[in-house]
Amino acid sequence: MTAHSALNDANVTPLVQPVAHTSAAAAPELSGMLRVLTCGSVDDGKSTLIGRLLWDATDLYDDQRATLERGRRVDGGNPDFSLLMDGLVAEREQGITIDIAWRYFDTATRRLVVIDSPGHEQYTRNMASGASHADVAIMLIDARHGIKTQTRRHAAILDLVGLKRVVLAVNKMDLVDWSESRFRQIEQDFRTLMWRFGFREAVAIPVAAVSGDNVAVKSKNMPWYTGPSLLEHFEEIPSRGTEPTGAFRMPVQTVLRDTRADFRGLAGTISSGTVRVGDTVLDPVSRRTAKVQRIATMDRDYQEAIQGQAVAIQLDIDLDVSRGSVLAAPEAAPVVARTLEARFVWLSETPFDKRGSYLVRTATDLVPVTNIDIKSLLDLESLAVHPATSCKVNDIAIANVALGRATAIDRFAEAQETGSFMLVDAISGATIAGGTVTTASPDIQQQDNVFLLTRDMLTRGLCSDVPNTPEGEAEYRRRSNEVALLLRSAGVAVEVESLPDYVI
């Protein structure tokens, strides 16, 4: 017998038989993974919805079930499902969710990763960071209240970070007498709202989290609804990592060597597309190409590798590329950019400072910023854009970012992993903002009185001890970054001379 047979309350017995992992043979590797973000405000019953999903459809442990039983509310029959999702002591005391929490559970075929994000307005940044890791988002609303300003705000954040699939869970249907007309009205409002955004798929599902209606199984109270339950819908979404999209990109993380075997592998994770042995790949900064000779891992060599795989690529000729480079398909190369137009979510409590020292962290490069011009802010209530010159925590800003040297970067719409970046405070190291590139340009933003930090100047003095190797180049880059930042914090606009064709 399964453990939950001890619970005799019909309301809380799981509605779907959980996966019974009784032998290794019967518990093979799961065929995939789906990351689900939940967003909604505290009162909408979000933690309850997820708790219910875990309770009904997955492999919860006995002691976790016991915890829920202990948390059973005095007023009623159901356990407090929200206890599964709320973590930190401070949060339990306040009764709100202030940070994103990760939960893992397995259905019969796949791993579901639930990323729970807070719904409060002041935690827009947490939601944005949670959403950036997700494949699909559940937006939860109360059927009595319908689409609110907050739903719009959430949709805007999801769209910004590149999420393509959303589900509107219309909760507490029991409190509107399972009314179809109420649901259809909300569904219509939702469709209208979704037209503004770039979602690939947006569906609305009527649910009642507390009783489990349409969560893991179809509701008997809403025969008029013929669509899938929440769980059924999730099972149909393609798994993470099964659909390589876009042109080949691999940001180089490090160079691995084996001197005995004459091996020099450019190590990284393929961030988009596919690569095969024999393919020609480009280092955009030096504009040089080479052929892929070997795709190596400790286990075996591959003839082909796809998006998401961590490998080491050996080229037929030595391109002298190192960390920070992006290997790319030559026919669809990234821009070697000096200026970005970007949208970003301001994550830091410290507001934007025109004279602050910032760095842009791309997939594997770290580039000093010479100037940021905030152009406008996105008003999440009206979805209108208003001119602005500064921004603060939880703002979504549109800005021009001038880089201290060129780096390979994509438009976010074309390649998410090589088209996103973090803005980092050079002094505290803090992550200041998460950004997506809308336009990348090789042109240098026109500025008056820019001090040019030339290579000649650096190699004669500060970098005279730096060897002429890829590692040396990385160290050279690090030092020039730091000098640029110091000068900038003293109010001097500065640019670092880029390398002529990257020849060392």
Add this chain to the structure above:
Amino acid sequence: MTRQISHLDLLESESIHIFREAAAQFRKPVLLYSIGKDSTVLLHLARKAFWPGKLPFPVLHVNTTWKFKEMIAFRDHWVKEFDLDLIEMTNHDAIAKGVNPYDYAPSIYTDIMKTVPLKAGLDQYGFDGAFGGARRDEEASRAKERVFSFRAEGHRWDPRRQRPEMWRLLNGRLGAGETARIFPLSNWTERDIWLYILREQLDVVPLYMAKERPTIERNGQILMYDDNRLPLKPGETPVMRSVRFRTLGCWPLTAGVESTATTLEEVVAETLGARTSERSGRLIDHDQVGAMEKKKQEGYF
């Protein structure tokens, strides 16, 4: 084109990515090695990340001197086999003063014998980043942990001051006095760890497999009587039982389960069928409400 990649492949690639990012971004990282199954997977992934090179960092083991004897033997074997650079830290002062796992409350013992020497080791060698095998599925406060988790001066963890992480980007730039903990296994579950050990045919400490071992029963839990340092209470006599362990720590604080699973395959089958989360066998976590969160704030891993 659609193709199927198993969730273990996805997790493996993600962990390798994290290892490579951290090794590139931190000046002097170290791998915290605790000999258990998670450490075994952690070490295996680190070797994959830097293959064919040698690990570009040392491994640090905090030895309380109360680890199971088989754990230390296992550690020494693989340190030699993989040519690892091992650093061992022990709080000898506390041992001299008689600190032990049976007279002291588990939370105090853990702080003195684990947290204190861990911090001392990190400070002494100037490590700025430490890889650990913590997983988000282990415990509620860990569910909110970042992959790069920052510690203020004195190694204190402030849950309200953690850096947001977005997409696959990892920011390891440190502020003054800061160090980082790096968790490449963040998104793995206990189930994944076992399935991966089975798939990769990794050697684990034999204590994970059932065997007749000298045991005593105390407070309803079965403890292995690994040596005679633990004073027996009236009525307690070591008896042979076929037991195995789901987690490994200091033997007087690690409860075993009665089992006949003697092979890795049987253990995995039994574990995947088990209906209790693994930390229920760890006595230190039940000490007080929010125990793990408190320990973390004080600098525990």
